[in-house]
Amino acid sequence: MSRNVPETPVCILGLGLIGGCLLRDLTAAGAPAYGWNRSPETVRRAVADGHDAGADLAATLARAEADRALVVIAAPMPAVGDLLDAIAEHAPNAGITDVVSVKQAVYDEVRARGLADRYVGCHPMAGTADSGWAATCEGLFRGAAWVVAFDHADDLQRAGRAAGARWVEVFRQVVALGDAVGAEVIPSRARHHDRAVARVSHLPHLLAEALAVVGDHGGALTLSLAAGSFRDGTRVAGTRPDLVRAMCEGNATALGEALDQALELLGDCRRQLAEEGSVADLVEAGHVGRTRYEIRSGRRELAGGATLSHRPVIRVSPGQRGWVAQLEHAEHLGARLEIF
Amino acid sequence: MSRNVPETPVCILGLGLIGGCLLRDLTAAGAPAYGWNRSPETVRRAVADGHDAGADLAATLARAEADRALVVIAAPMPAVGDLLDAIAEHAPNAGITDVVSVKQAVYDEVRARGLADRYVGCHPMAGTADSGWAATCEGLFRGAAWVVAFDHADDLQRAGRAAGARWVEVFRQVVALGDAVGAEVIPSRARHHDRAVARVSHLPHLLAEALAVVGDHGGALTLSLAAGSFRDGTRVAGTRPDLVRAMCEGNATALGEALDQALELLGDCRRQLAEEGSVADLVEAGHVGRTRYEIRSGRRELAGGATLSHRPVIRVSPGQRGWVAQLEHAEHLGARLEIF
Structure with missing residues (x-):
């Protein structure tokens, strides 16, 4: 399992269980990451724990725009529309992902705002029954499935076109994010997910x-x-x-x-x-x-403490000829993705 | 939590998960305990692990009769009838209990053979998804509910009579068994259980x-x-x-x-x-x-490592005036029993 530290700054909107754990893992790995939360109390706690966080959404997004961050929507579905509106206004060029547990509904909101060419959804299959910053910890995503939704590339291919270089770049960033937190990246289209x-x-x-x-x-x-x-x-x-x-x-x-x-x-x-x-x-x-x-x-332990997943592996080079078909194949197998 | 070692020998019929764990706990506590299993291979493993076990049912029950043991039926429901027949034949005076997960069906089989005056059913609310001797361990019952069925005393009371001294003695033995393995004894009638x-x-x-x-x-x-x-x-x-x-x-x-x-x-x-x-x-x-x-x-930890259950406690002196009504009260509350 490679554990590369993402170079792209990561801007996390929402510091509940998933967003908070993501901020902790990235910070622990030495990756540039910062967060926003609506509640000043949550922000105060995150800062007290040594994290970079603020309660001003417009300012946080302006910073993400300035440093070409990947913006992660880590809020429940009902809040997604408003956050996408804010991103469209304050971070008009940032890459966008989300960790919401449904993918079609988010993708519909993204398309309704014309943001699909810089959006790649994801969904880490991890959690606990607890919620909020107090429940966050490091290592929540280790070994977990990290779904990456490739609907935009699939939609374009059906129309005889290929996804643009910017979308492929965001796709790589979202895969790298899952990799950085020790998850296993599994490609899927929203409706199958x-x-x-x-x-x-x-x-x-x-x-x-x-x-x-x-x-x-x-x-x-x-x-x-x-x-x-x-x-x-x-x-x-x-x-x-x-x-x-x-x-x-x-x-x-x-x-x-x-x-x-x-x-x-x-x-x-x-x-x-x-x-x-x-x-x-x-x-x-x-x-x-x-x-x-x-x-x-199941997972098998290797000498040296590493573990080998029972999920099959598909190796893909994003943007190369035939790569979307390979993603579909991996989706069908529930395979994890290695990109090169 | 008192952890008295039972003085009565315990004869366990069936060395699967529950019976095997019971034998391990009693042996570890220094209590006189031995087991029978139909499979010689299971017996061989139990003996290899330092336990007293045999594959001859008639001989095991003759031993239980000779040393006035408490016989524990630790087999699935379909095997209960045959084991009760064997007990009736080879251990005509031994006390009888069982750890089967249903209580009315066992009680019906017991009454059909006229064994109710020396039978007190129980049910430890513990287990794992694994089965067989290989899955056994010490400590499975610690803190678990240990249901003790008092139907015979209840039935007699409705007829204006009291349970005999022998039944009260078996009742005390079955409570002591749960106590010895660190469980919490909860009285219940079979149908409510x-x-x-x-x-x-x-x-x-x-x-x-x-x-x-x-x-x-x-x-x-x-x-x-x-x-x-x-x-x-x-x-x-x-x-x-x-x-x-x-x-x-x-x-x-x-x-x-x-x-x-x-x-x-x-x-x-x-x-x-x-x-x-x-x-x-x-x-x-x-x-x-x-x-x-x-x-x-919930359980609350006390200083010194002991834990206090959130279940209420009812103290009862078996055989004393009004004690069956106290058991009914405890059943209604889901309370654990302390006997004196």
């Missing part, structure tokens, strides 16, 4: 919420008997409701499809339980699914 | 299985993007399917009710998502439920 995370990130939240309610309705004895399976199964229900809503509601179509599948599986299981006293079909299929996930998510 | 664990132990398995299937159906990219919420939400789908089926199918009625509630909550959420683009109702209720669970399951 959104369908995937509906299944493995947003649906888990809804199932956790439902389980928490059913347990709670059981009363004191029930909560007193709750152990590991309930603790783990409800963990993400500890996340702030507004953050869960922003994720789920920003991905309503794909989440609806995933939820329909879960309802069908559970409904079939309910019928098999009533008619045959058995839960065999669901339990056997679920065990296969979990096993397949364990194989995919 | 079964309804509670359907919500906090069996339903979590079905939701985990469904989530694992929906993730797996998403294909390679989806599994590649799966992170913490999917990992935790599907963890127990790694459990051997026959063990999950034994648990769930042994508690079909209560599990069906819990699953119906989950289906209703998720169905309502699906409608709110389709009609309003919102998941507010479920997410807000789930967050409240999780928070209430966190409060109940």
Whole structure:
């Protein structure tokens, strides 16, 4: 795993869990990075922890424009539109990315403002049930999937054109950002990303919420008997409701499809339980699914402490002939990207 | 937390995860304990690890009868009937308990054989997704809930009678067993226990299985993007399917009710998502439920390294006037029991 320090300054808008952890990792790596947060109290804490942060959005973006920074939108979906407006006004040439957990909705906002030729979305698949600067730490993204969305290049290719040099430069910067924090970069188009995370990130939240309610309705004895399976199964229900809503509601179509599948599986299981006293079909299929996930998510330790991911690798040279097709291939395999 | 070493020998039938961990804890505490397992290979491993174990069921039970041991059935529900038959034949006076995850079905088997006056069921709320002797360790039960079922005393009281001295002695032994392994003893009647664990132990398995299937159906990219919420939400789908089926199918009625509630909550959420683009109702209720669970399951560290449970305490003297009513009170509160 190469861990190059990005040369491009990184300007992070929003110092919650993801933005804050990113600022910590970059600062620790000696990379030029600074942040903005709406709340002066959060800014005060970040500065007290030795970070470069401010509460003046226009000034922060003017600085990003001046030093040709990569601007990272690290705010929940409902705040994205206003931040893009501010970027268009105060940083008219800066590269743009975001770490929002849905990608199509962000891309739509970006295109509506004509910013697509300097925007490459990303999504680090990492987090905890806690939020805010107080929850931030170093190393959150180590080994995590770091999705990089290449929709703009894909859209242009379908129209017989190639992405411009500026977009390819931003693409390299966003890949370098994931690399710098120890993540594994996985290319995906927004709609495929959104369908995937509906299944493995947003649906888990809804199932956790439902389980928490059913347990709670059981009363004191029930909560007193709750152990590991309930603790783990409800963990993400500890996340702030507004953050869960922003994720789920920003991905309503794909989440609806995933939820329909879960309802069908559970409904079939309910019928098999009533008619045959058995839960065999669901339990056997679920065990296969979990096993397949364990194989995919496994890591092997190498001598010297490095680890090797079980994800396949695709090597790509951005901007070269055929590179978008290679990204599509990597997306299909869920492969991680190495660029050269 | 008092940690008295039981004086009564403990004879454990089944050296899988729960039975094996129990044998390890008792042996480590210096308590007289030995085990039986059907598989000679498991017995060989247990003996190689320094434990007293054999593969001859009749001989093991004859030994339990001779030394007035407490016999612990630590096998899945489908094996319980045969083991009770063997106990009735070879250990006609030994006290009997079990660690099976359903209590009404075991109690029914016990009553069908006329063994209720020397049987007190229990259920340690602990485990991992792994199984077999290889998965055993010391300390699995530390701080866990250790349900002790007092149905026999309750049934007799409803008939105007009191449990006999032998039953009260077995009750004390089963409480002492939980105490010896560092668990917190919580009294409950079988039907209330079964309804509670359907919500906090069996339903979590079905939701985990469904989530694992929906993730797996998403294909390679989806599994590649799966992170913490999917990992935790599907963890127990790694459990051997026959063990999950034994648990769930042994508690079909209560599990069906819990699953119906989950289906209703998720169905309502699906409608709110389709009609309003919102998941507010479920997410807000789930967050409240999780928070209430966190409060109940919390532990506070004391100076010196001991911890204090957030579960309330009820002190009871077994066999004394009014003690069954006190157990019912504790059950209602999900309180842990201290006996004197």
